[in-house]
Each structure stands twice: as structure tokens, then as C-alpha cells.
Amino acid sequence: MNLQKNIGSQAVLNNGLNMPMLGLGVWQMREGAETENAVRWALDAGYRLIDSAKLYRNERSVGRAVRSSGIRREEIFVTTKLWPTDFGRVERAFEGSLQRLDLGYIDLYLIHFPVAFIPGFASIRRRVWSTLEKLYARRLVRAIGVSNYDQSNIDETMSAATIPPAVNQIRLNPFVYDRKLIQFCQSRGIAVEAYSPLTRARRLNHPVITRIAANHGRSPAQVLIRWALQHGAIVIPIDIASKIPEAAELCGRRETPILEIARSPDFTLEKLKDALKRSAEIH
Numbered sequence: 001m002n003l004q005k006n007i008g009s010q011a012v013l014n015n016g017l018n019m020p021m022l023g024l025g026v027w028q029m030r031e032g033a034e035t036e037n038a039v040r041w042a043l044d045a046g047y048r049l050i051d052s053a054k055l056y057r058n059e060r061s062v063g064r065a066v067r068s069s070g071i072r073r074e075e076i077f078v079t080t081k082l083w084p085t086d087f088g089r090v091e092r093a094f095e096g097s098l099q100r101l102d103l104g105y106i107d108l109y110l111i112h113f114p115v116a117f118i119p120g121f122a123s124i125r126r127r128v129w130s131t132l133e134k135l136y137a138r139r140l141v142r143a144i145g146v147s148n149y150d151q152s153n154i155d156e157t158m159s160a161a162t163i164p165p166a167v168n169q170i171r172l173n174p175f176v177y178d179r180k181l182i183q184f185c186q187s188r189g190i191a192v193e194a195y196s197p198l199t200r201a202r203r204l205n206h207p208v209i210t211r212i213a214a215n216h217g218r219s220p221a222q223v224l225i226r227w228a229l230q231h232g233a234i235v236i237p238i239d240i241a242s243k244i245p246e247a248a249e250l251c252g253r254r255e256t257p258i259l260e261i262a263r264s265p266d267f268t269l270e271k272l273k274d275a276l277k278r279s280a281e282i283h
């Protein structure tokens with residue numbers, strides 16, 4: 001595994017498109033100055049991936065911040081998502097996101113949630129996927145993917161698809177992750193994207209995490225981002241304004257890979273996982 005990463009590191013998706021490996025998630029940020037400033041500061045810090053969704057109600061602000069950034073559109077990768085209440089009007093929902101973002105095209109459009117608990121939804125999910133394929137064919141979106149899909153949802157999609165999902169965005173941090181699903185996605189060429197990589201700040205004080213952080217002169221958040229990157233995942237923490245430079249620094253602001261912590265013997269994934277398992281706090 002190539003452990004050297006900088007903030008410009010890119011994953012190559014199964015359609016050949018490059019996608020930055022570290023991005024900013026904007027869930028729960030209010031439309032307006034809050035989102036615009038966060039996106040602007042993130043872009044200034046070197047982030048080039050912004051993860052939004054129709055559900056977050058801040059696509060307009062994301063688009064405004066990207067357009068006013070002075071950075072060329074093609075250098076910035078913008079994700080948004082289709083919420084299940086729009087499964088019956090996919091094209092209209094997509095057009096709405098496209099208009100609110102006002103960036104000409106969307107880089108990655110994800111089915112936000114499979115609604116797998118409703119029986120009979122499989123045919124609806126397949127129809128939705130087929131519409132996403134048409135949007136892709138029209139070049140309105142550069143890659144299409146899914147989120148919160150398990151192996152059976154992916155199998156079901158692939159059984160009828162002409163274009164396989166490029167990405168599966170799932171919850172992934174040392175406390176919550178599905179190793180089999182990660183391996184399955186990666187074996188099918190589907191990039192894994194980690195949401196809630198910072199445990200929504202709930203486990204940043206876990207003794208194993210704080211010990212590793214202290215040993216390496218890093219913050220707990222940096223350790224968790226690094227952990228997800230070492231799983232080969234694309235990572236999208238919510239990174240509040242004051243903390244954006246910290247995550248950016250983790251990945252090296254420019255070309256210099258600074259992640260020497262990864263070379264230290266007690267920072268391997270297996271060691272971290274074992275330590276977490278032994279800990280009384282993990283269940």
C-alpha cells in the first residue's frame with residue numbers, strides 16, 4: 001500500500017475519473033455564510049472535494065463558494081445526492097441539484113440511501129439506477145454511485161446495470177466499519193468513501209486514539225482521517241472552519257507527503273484495530 005498521501009492525492013474511479021481522497025462534508029451546515037465560508041476556507045486550505053446532498057439544503061451555497069473561489073471548475077470535485085423521496089422523479093431532482101449548484105455539471109451523483117427495509121423496493125432502485133445511467137450518458141454527471149448500500153443492494157444494482165457504481169459512500173471509522181463490505185466493493189472496483197470518519201466527534205477522546213495521537217504528535221481527528229485513508233477510502237470529514245487547516249496539514253498542503261506517522265510500527269491498521277478490540281469501550 002502506498003502510504004504517502006498529500007492533500008492532492010486522487011483515487012482513480014472505475015470510469016477513469018480522478019477523485020480527491022480528502023474532502024469536506026457539509027452536512028448540517030446552514031445555507032448561506034456558514035456553508036460558503038466553510039467551503040471557501042476548505043478550498044483555500046487545499047481541499048478539492050466537497051460532499052453535499054439535496055437533503056443538506058445547502059447546494060446553492062456550495063455552488064456560490066466554488067464559483068467565487070477563483071479555482072478552475074474542473075479542479076474541484078462536487079458530489080451531491082438523490083434522496084429516496086425523489087425516487088419517483090429522479091430527473092427532476094437531479095435538475096434541481098444541478099440548478100442550485102449552478103456549476104455546469106455534477107462530478108458525482110449518489111443514491112443517498114437504498115431504503116432496503118421496504119419490501120419490493122428492488123425494482124424501484126433498479127429503475128432509479130437506470131435513470132442515473134441516462135444522466136451519465138448525457139454527460140451531466142461525471143460519475144454515478146451509491147451510498148449506504150450493502151453487498152446485496154450492490155449485487156442487485158450490478159445485475160441490471162450497464163454502468164457499475166463508481167463509489168459506495170458508507171460509514172467508516174475504527175469503531176464502525178464492515179470489513180467484508182469494504183473488501184467486496186474494492187474487489188468490484190467500487191471506491192469506498194468514508195462518512196462519519198471522525199465518529200461525529202463522539203470517540204475522539206478514546207484512550208487508544210488519544211495515545212496514538214500523542215505518540216505521533218497528531219490530533220485524534222488526524223489519526224482517524226489517516227486510518228480511513230489507510231483503508232484505501234476516500235474521506236470526507238465535516239471539518240469546522242478552525243479545524244480545516246489541521247486536516248489539510250495531515251495530508252500535506254502541497255506536494256510534500258508528510259505522513260511519516262504511517263511508517264511507525266504502532267500505527268498500522270491491524271495494531272490499531274487490535275488495540276480497539278481489546279479496549280473495554282469497544283463493543
Ligand SMILES: NC(=O)c1ccc[n+]([C@@H]2O[C@H](COP(=O)([O-])OP(=O)(O)OC[C@H]3O[C@@H](n4cnc5c(N)ncnc54)[C@H](OP(=O)(O)O)[C@@H]3O)[C@@H](O)[C@H]2O)c1
Nearest residue numbers: 025026027051147195196197198199200201221237238243
Ligand atoms: N451518505 C450518508 O448517508 C452520510 C451520512 C452522514 C454523513 N455523510 C457525509 O459525511 C460527512 C462527515 O460525516 P459526519 O458529519 O457524520 O461527521 P464526522 O466527520 O465524523 O464528524 C464531524 C465532527 O467532528 C468534529 N471535528 C471536525 N474536525 C475536527 C478536528 N480537526 N478535530 C476535532 N474534532 C473535529 C466536529 O465536531 P464538534 O463540532 O463537536 O467539534 C464535527 O462536527 C458529512 O458532512 C456528510 O457530507 C454522509
